[in-house]
Amino acid sequence: MSLQAIRYRRGSLQILNQLLLPQQSLYEEISSVRQGWEAIRAMKVRGAPAIAIVGCLSLAVELHNKGSSEQSVSDLEHWVLDSLSYLVSARPTAVNMARAAQELGHFVRQEAKCKEATAKRLQESVISWAEAMLEKDLKDNRSIGDHGAQHLLQQVGPGKVTVLTHCNTGSLATSGYGTALGVIRSLHAMGCLEHVYCTETRPYNQGARLTAYELVYEQIPATLIADSMASVTMKEKKVSAVFVGADRVVANGDTANKVGTYQLAIAAKYHGIPFYVAAPSTSCDLSLKHGRQIVIEERPSQELTDVNGVRVAAPGIGVWNPAFDVCPHDLITGGIVTEFGVFAPAELQAALTQASNKKGTH
Numbered sequence: 001m002s003l004q005a006i007r008y009r010r011g012s013l014q015i016l017n018q019l020l021l022p023q024q025s026l027y028e029e030i031s032s033v034r035q036g037w038e039a040i041r042a043m044k045v046r047g048a049p050a051i052a053i054v055g056c057l058s059l060a061v062e063l064h065n066k067g068s069s070e071q072s073v074s075d076l077e078h079w080v081l082d083s084l085s086y087l088v089s090a091r092p093t094a095v096n097m098a099r100a101a102q103e104l105g106h107f108v109r110q111e112a113k114c115k116e117a118t119a120k121r122l123q124e125s126v127i128s129w130a131e132a133m134l135e136k137d138l139k140d141n142r143s144i145g146d147h148g149a150q151h152l153l154q155q156v157g158p159g160k161v162t163v164l165t166h167c168n169t170g171s172l173a174t175s176g177y178g179t180a181l182g183v184i185r186s187l188h189a190m191g192c193l194e195h196v197y198c199t200e201t202r203p204y205n206q207g208a209r210l211t212a213y214e215l216v217y218e219q220i221p222a223t224l225i226a227d228s229m230a231s232v233t234m235k236e237k238k239v240s241a242v243f244v245g246a247d248r249v250v251a252n253g254d255t256a257n258k259v260g261t262y263q264l265a266i267a268a269k270y271h272g273i274p275f276y277v278a279a280p281s282t283s284c285d286l287s288l289k290h291g292r293q294i295v296i297e298e299r300p301s302q303e304l305t306d307v308n309g310v311r312v313a314a315p316g317i318g319v320w321n322p323a324f325d326v327c328p329h330d331l332i333t334g335g336i337v338t339e340f341g342v343f344a345p346a347e348l349q350a351a352l353t354q355a356s357n358k359k360g361t362h
């Protein structure tokens with residue numbers, strides 16, 4: 001069975017504390033919006049889709065447990081809207097929580113306006129909305145995995161492929177299966193995966209701690225490399241493609257993802273290796289035209305200067321610690337893999353607009 005980072009049933013949410021992995025597998029109860037915010041901020045849960053899912057489910061759990069009997073429809077509506085704004089403030093770069101807040105906010109305003117609206121009904125519909133996210137993300141990830149795997153196999157022809165990946169984009173970063181790691185999972189399931197190289201992902205080591213853990217857990221043949229070994233790995237190890245995830249893909253295809261993504265894309269282009277971004281449409285933000293508009297989170301200097309709480313950097317040195325970088329669209333040579341298919345960066349906006357028109361959403 002694949003790893004389950006989020007355990008949910010109505011009224012109860014537990015997350016696998018990713019700060020303790022791989023040494024310890026400890027599930028922690030999240031019973032309020034505040035605890036959801038704190039878990040996201042502290043990176044007990046991380047990865048763009050998982051941030052939004054845990055944020056919205058923390059709201060659903062608190063809403064379920066607080067009951068609705070003493071509240072008016074308007075009080076409940078405002079509590080949901082305030083909670084959503086608060087959750088968005090936990091981390092700025094991944095767009096998923098902001099998008100979920102916008103969509104759930106719109107939904108709750110509409111529901112509250114209905115003639116038949118009661119606090120009980122509003123409570124029920126908000127909880128169901130959040131629960132549906134969990135299922136949809138899992139389904140989308142499976143589609144992303146299959147689209148990405150088939151696309152790569154068509155490009156490279158017969159034989160097994162070797163993939164390099166960065167950060168953690170697997171079951172731990174999503175509702176399950178993963179995005180870029182989902183493609184790797186699909187390739188493995190199809191018997192077409194020769195090997196995976198996963199980067200350590202400095203400074204916070206999501207690759208060494210989390211992706212390596214998932215790959216070992218799933219018994220996928222894999223090797224850990226330091227980030228500084230990526231170019232030589234591409235040169236020496238017959239890498240067929242690079243697959244990474246995304247925190248925000250904007251209208252022209254520029255993509256914010258874990259810091260180090262940009263240099264991987266440059267190295268891949270130099271070596272003529274296709275570079276893919278795998279992300280659900282919930283990680284896309286068509287309201288921004290280009291990557292320079294994306295807010296990049298800066299994290300505490302200790303992530304760079306310390307290892308396991310022990311300082312390794314020379315005292316007094318200055319530190320810059322952006323958690324993400326922006327990969328320009330022209331370096332995404334393989335394509336952007338979504339649940340709707342694989343698109344060149346220039347095709348993405350039209351494809352997503354068409355898909356959402358079909359669904360009747362905006």
Ligand code: MRU
Nearest residue numbers: 046047048167169173245246258
């Ligand atoms: O800082 P993190 O660990 O939340 O960053 C995660 C990434 O950059 C992932 O690649 C991205 O969120 C996609 S996860 C499916």
